[in-house]
Amino acid sequence: MTVEGTAARSKTRRSGGTAKRASAAKKKTAAPAKAEPQLVQLLTPEGERVEHPDYALDLTPEELRGLYRDMVLTRRFDAEATALQRQGELGLWASLLGQEAAQIGSARALHDDDYVFPTYREHGVAWCRGVPPENLLGMFRGVNNGGWDPNSNNFHLYTIVIGSQALHATGYAMGVAKDGADSAVIAYFxxxxxxxxxxxxxxxxxxxxxxxxxxxxxxxxxxISEPTERQSRVPIYQRAAGFGFPGVRVDGNDVLACLAVTKAAVERARSGEGPMLVEAFTYRMGAHTTSDDPTKYRRDEEREAWEAKDPILRLRTYLEKEKLADAKFLESIDEESDTMAKRVREAVRAMPDPDPMAMFEHTYADGHALVDEEREQFAQYLASFADENESAAAGEGN
Incomplete structure (x- = not known):
């Protein structure tokens, strides 16, 4: 046997062994096929009513029309607030466009004595809790720190710090349990x-x-610009199991399913069975806030696919198909939404301009040297604009 032949067979054995090991490693590391997450749905995107074995829901025509009204007016208010920010009347706005069903359905499942801890996007929940829409805008205009009394509506002030309201809600709920009350608490995030x-x-x-x-x-x-699949290796609702309580995923664009699932969850909490995680699988149709540009990180085709699942359109389709709402009703809701938007617009424009110096007043109860220094620097900065205006006016006079 030649040296060349021995080397060739040796190379073949090595490459064959390497291939086998690679194949075995591939078999060991190959991820098992993932089952599609279960999704509770009672109203399909086409407006067809379906049943679910665990979440039955029986609503009157009036209640169904009420859900439609809630969503339409909430969307109209949201659009008006976005326009006001673009016109310079608000400093910022976080739109809920596309999430009306998740908010209205869940909020209408609550009792008056239940307590709500929102983030900064729960405008539909605020509507259902009786907070006037214009009151939400004071904070975004900078004229107040909230604009409503949380205890009047059992609706806490908006929370800007991401995630902290979940702890606030838990502490409050622990107190509710200690007091022996039969109410529930809900935290949105x-x-x-x-x-x-x-x-x-x-x-x-x-x-x-x-x-x-x-x-x-x-x-x-x-x-913002980070997709969910880069935040979690499993569907969010499945995380609850690791903490010892149930989780469920609901079609977040289905107002009926959101109502039924949240109703079951809060009833479970009231009865002493503990916490539950509800994941409303929906889509943010607009920007994260008015300072964001979603075209930088997501495709138009993705939004278009979700437009076909629009929560308002699917309920309207169902109402019309079942002859539960006529043209006169639908027109009246559109007229009411326009009237509400006009009222909100006038209320915002009547608000005073915020005092820029007020942000230094409530940082520390007893004052602070650094805050005093920053206040003085900012006052000088503002005064510089007045000096420039005076100089410009003097120049025009000459």
Whole structure:
């Protein structure tokens, strides 16, 4: 045998062994096929009513029309607020466009004595809790720190710090349990907030203390520019199992399913069975806030696919198909929404301009040297504009 032949056979054995090892490694590391997450749905995107074995719902025609009204007026208010920000009347606005069903359905499942901890996007929930729409805008205009009394509506002030309201809700729910009350607490947050440590801590404490709290995650699939699949290796609702309480995924564009699932979750909490996680699988049709440009990180085709699942359109289709709403009713809702938008617009424009110096007044109860220094620097900065205007006016006079 030649040296060349021996070397060739040796190379073949080595390459064959390497291929076998690679194949075996591939078999070991290959991920098992993932089953599609279960999704509770009672109204299809085509407006067809379907049943679910665990979440029955029987509503009157009046109640169905009420849900439609809630969603239309909420969307109209949201559009008006966005326009006001573009016109310079608001500093910022976080749109809920596309998430009306998740918010209206869940909020209408609550009792008056239940307590709500929102983020900064729960305009539909605020509507259902009786907070006047124009009151939501004071904070975004900078004239107040909230604009409503939380105890009047059992609706807490908007929370800007991502995820912290989950801990607030858990602590409140623990107190409710200690008091022996039969009310429930609900905390709203987004898919991005589910990655925060505050939310994980809230899950832990709520489970250990069997707190009567519902965690309602509106998974709109984008934490600003980060998609959900880069935030979690499993569907968000499945995380609950690791903390010892149930989780469920609901079609977040189906107002009926959101109502039925949240109703079951809060009833479970009231009865002493502890927390539950509801993941409303929906889509943020607009920007994260008015300072965001979603065209930089997501495709138009994605939005177009979700437009076909529009929560308002599917309920309207169902109402018309079943002859539960006529043209006169639909026109009246459109007219009411226009009237409401005009009222909101006038109310915002009548608000005073915020005092720029007021932000220094409530940082520390007893004052602080650094804040005093910053106040003085900012005052000089503002005064510089007045000096420039005076100089410009003097120049025109000459």
């Amino acid at each position: 987004g898919d991005g907030a589910s990655s925060q440590g505050d939310v994980a801590e809230a899950f832990t404490f709520s489970a250990v203390y069997n707190a009567p709290v519902v965690f309602f995650c509106q998974n709109n699939q984008w934490a």
